[in-house]
Amino acid sequence: MSAPHVVVSGVTRVHGEGEAEVTALDDVSLEIQLGELVAVMGPSGSGKSTLLNVAGGLDRPTSGTVSVGGQVLGDLGPRDLAKLRRRRMGFVFQDYNLIPSLTAAENVALPLELDGTKARLARRQARHTLDLMDLMQLSDRYPDQMSGGQQQRVAIARALVGTRRFVLADEPTGALDSQTGEEVLRVLRERCDEGVAGLLVTHEARHAAWADRVVFLRDGTVVDSTGGADRPEDLLATGGPR
Amino acid sequence: MSVRLGLMALLAEGDTYGARLRSEFEERTGGTWPLNVGQVYTTLERLVRDGLVEQVGESDAEGRIAYHLTDTGRAELDTWWTTPVDRTSTPRDELTIKLALAVTAPGVDVAQVVQHQRTSTLRHLRDLTRLKRDALDRAEGTGEGADTEHGVAWLLVLENLVFAAEAEVRWLDHVESVLARHARGAQLHPHIVTVDTAGNLPAHQEGTLS
Numbered sequence: 155m156s157a158p159h160v161v162v163s164g165v166t167r168v169h170g171e172g173e174a175e176v177t178a179l180d181d182v183s184l185e186i187q188l189g190e191l192v193a194v195m196g197p198s199g200s201g202k203s204t205l206l207n208v209a210g211g212l213d214r215p216t217s218g219t220v221s222v223g224g225q226v227l228g229d230l231g232p233r234d235l236a237k238l239r240r241r242r243m244g245f246v247f248q249d250y251n252l253i254p255s256l257t258a259a260e261n262v263a264l265p266l267e268l269d270g271t272k273a274r275l276a277r278r279q280a281r282h283t284l285d286l287m288d289l290m291q292l293s294d295r296y297p298d299q300m301s302g303g304q305q306q307r308v309a310i311a312r313a314l315v316g317t318r319r320f321v322l323a324d325e326p327t328g329a330l331d332s333q334t335g336e337e338v339l340r341v342l343r344e345r346c347d348e349g350v351a352g353l354l355v356t357h358e359a360r361h362a363a364w365a366d367r368v369v370f371l372r373d374g375t376v377v378d379s380t381g382g383a384d385r386p387e388d389l390l391a392t393g394g395p396r
Numbered sequence: 397m398s399v400r401l402g403l404m405a406l407l408a409e410g411d412t413y414g415a416r417l418r419s420e421f422e423e424r425t426g427g428t429w430p431l432n433v434g435q436v437y438t439t440l441e442r443l444v445r446d447g448l449v450e451q452v453g454e455s456d457a458e459g460r461i462a463y464h465l466t467d468t469g470r471a472e473l474d475t476w477w478t479t480p481v482d483r484t485s486t487p488r489d490e491l492t493i494k495l496a497l498a499v500t501a502p503g504v505d506v507a508q509v510v511q512h513q514r515t516s517t518l519r520h521l522r523d524l525t526r527l528k529r530d531a532l533d534r535a536e537g538t539g540e541g542a543d544t545e546h547g548v549a550w551l552l553v554l555e556n557l558v559f560a561a562e563a564e565v566r567w568l569d570h571v572e573s574v575l576a577r578h579a580r581g582a583q584l585h586p587h588i589v590t591v592d593t594a595g596n597l598p599a600h601q602e603g604t605l606s
Contacts, residue, residue, distance in 0.1 A: 195518075197569070340529070359518060359565035360558060363525035368518045370511070378511050380519040 157224070158185035159351040160209060160320060165218035167204050167374075178204040180374040181218070188319060191343060191352035193362035196371035202355045203324055205371065209353055210243055210322040211235050222320055240269045243320040244313025246342075248328035250305040252297040258308045259284060259293040266316050283315045284308075286348075287341060303334035307341050314345055321345065323354045327361050339364040399431060399439050404448060404473045407465040411452050414440055414463070426527075426550040428557070448472060491564070495571060506575060514568045521561040528554045 162184040169176045179201045186192050194202045207213035209220055211227045220227045223242055227235060244265070252261045263280035267273055284293050289307055297305055306326055313321045323342060327335030335358070343364045346352045354365055362368045368380040399421075406412070406420050418436045422429075440463055443449035448469035452462040465473070491513060498504045531554055534547030 197573075340532070343529070359521055360525070360562045362518065363521040363558070363561075365522065368515075368522065370515065370518075378515045380515055380522060 156187070159188045159223055160184075160186040160353070161219075161221045162205070162209055163219045163221075165205075165208055165215040165220065167201075167208055167213065168216045177374050179208065179215070182371075182374070182376055183218075184209070184369060184376070186320075186351045186353060188351050189346060189349050190367070191346040191354060191365040193354045193356055193365035193368045194371060195356060195359070195362050195368055198357075200371040201374040202357075202371055204374075206322050206324050206353060206355050210245060210320075211239050212245075237269070240265055241317055243322060244315070244318045246306070246309050246313050246321060246323040246326045248325040250297070250302070250309045250329075252305055252309060252312075254297050257294050257296055258289070258300070258311075261297075261308060262312045262315050265312060265318075269316075271316070280311075280315055283311045287311050287345070301334070302330050303337055306330065306338045310338070310341055310345065314350060319349070320351045321353070323352065325356055326354070327356065327358065332360075335361060336364075398476075399435060400443065401473065401476050403436065403439055404443065404465055404469055405476075407449060407463055408470060408473055411462045411464045413460045415460070417463075424549045425553050426531075428553055443469065499575075507572070510568050510572050510575075514565055517561050517564050517568070521558065521565065524554055524558050524561060528558060 162182060165179055165182045166177065167179040169178055182201070182205060184192065184205070194205055196202050204213065208215050209222075211220070211222070211230075214228065222238065225238060225242075227238070230238060252258075253264065256264065259277055259280045262283055263273070263276035266276035266279055271279070281290065281293055284290050287307065287310070289304075289311060292300060292304055292308060295304075297308075300308065310321065310323075310326075313323075321342070326342070327338055330338060339361050342352060342354065346366075352365075354362070356362050369376055370378040402421055403417050406417050406424075412420070414436050415433065417440075418431050418433060421431055421436075440449060444451065444463075448466055449463050450466055452464045455461045495506070495509065498506045498509045528551065531547055531551040535551050536547075
């Protein structure tokens with residue numbers, strides 16, 4: 155097996171000081187391979203979002219290290235860290251966060267343009283990503299012309315445009331009905347099957363079930379993990395109609 | 397699940413052989429409830445005895461006998477379709493019993509019991525979801541061996557198992573929060589203290605919760 159794409163090693167994150175001190179994460183370790191989707195579950199306040207923010211370089215750990223693609227985030231200054239985030243990882247949030255005045259293709263191209271890619275090339279890459287995800291029919295639509303599920307699929311495309319190989323999704327189905335949420339998860343799953351590393355925070359067991367592994371957090375500590383998947387033929391005795 | 401009514405439902409689609417009934421039943425339900433041949437023939441014999449099913453002619457060259465649903469059988473089947481399944485008798489559920497006993501059993505770490513079960517159920521849910529993905533591909537006619545009708549039937553069976561597993565995880569979350577609340581309440585009222593903040597039974601109070 156190749157080296158993990160994402161390595162969270164012994165990470166502790168403490169907020170506040172003195173009596174107000176709160177340990178959001180306590181010695182958490184986690185590895186994600188390319189092609190693997192890992193879900194994080196746990197009660198409110200268990201540290202799920204803090205873990206996602208630390209893994210994505212949006213927050214720095216109090217101790218421990220995070221590396222993405224072999225690059226230790228703590229070794230980078232703010233500018234290099236921002237560059238690494240733009241080039242190596244993408245975020246998907248509950249409320250899509252698409253720019254209302256831009257079309258789907260322009261939204262997807264935006265991270266590339268912000269990173270200095272010429273507009274025409276960025277748009278071409280955006281259309282390529284939308285095409286890969288079977289979303290070309292949405293490319294000229296504005297967010298208010300798309301359903302929530304369509305917007306979230308475009309947001310996933312934006313998170314993975316260009317060279318990005320690590321997607322971090324914080325409750326991406328939180329604003330969607332169950333069926334649409336499943337469809338979004340299916341898209342995320344397909345992207346991971348195509349070689350992307352994914353970290354998904356969710357409180358819905360049925361959505362976490364799309365991941366290869368589920369890590370369970372409580373009070374900032376990993377209390378359990380489902381481990382890797384079994385072979386498909388072992389899942390059920392017969393596995394459905396042939 | 398009534399095998400009897402399941403076979404009658406299949407026979408309502410047309411006359412067929414016992415072996416074919418078995419394979420059809422398993423195919424529709426994804427093999428979730430496997431039948432053995434003996435069970436199929438014993439059931440068919442009883443259906444014939446009760447006048448719900450009848451044999452069609454003699455056995456063919458391969459010794460196979462076709463069966464046909466009688467009008468009486470069709471009427472009983474129609475009643476089945478239009479009558480809700482009886483849920484008033486509560487089946488024994490091992491997990492429910494196990495947790496109910498764990499709360500009062502001395503030396504049992506209830507929180508661990510809950511966590512281990514949740515991990516196992518989440519794993520099961522993940523595995524079901526992988527099967528569901530294949531079934532979705534089949535139902536949409538894009539997967540290997542695409543067969544829309546049977547794909548949808550299998551998908552619905554899987555969805556049922558997914559909902560059941562999801563409900564179990566929710567219930568386990570609920571058990572955990574009730575135990576934690578109970579522990580907090582116990583701290584405020586020490587005379588009822590029986591579990592610690594993690595939901596465990598403290599060693600000196602094991603066996604005292606009632």
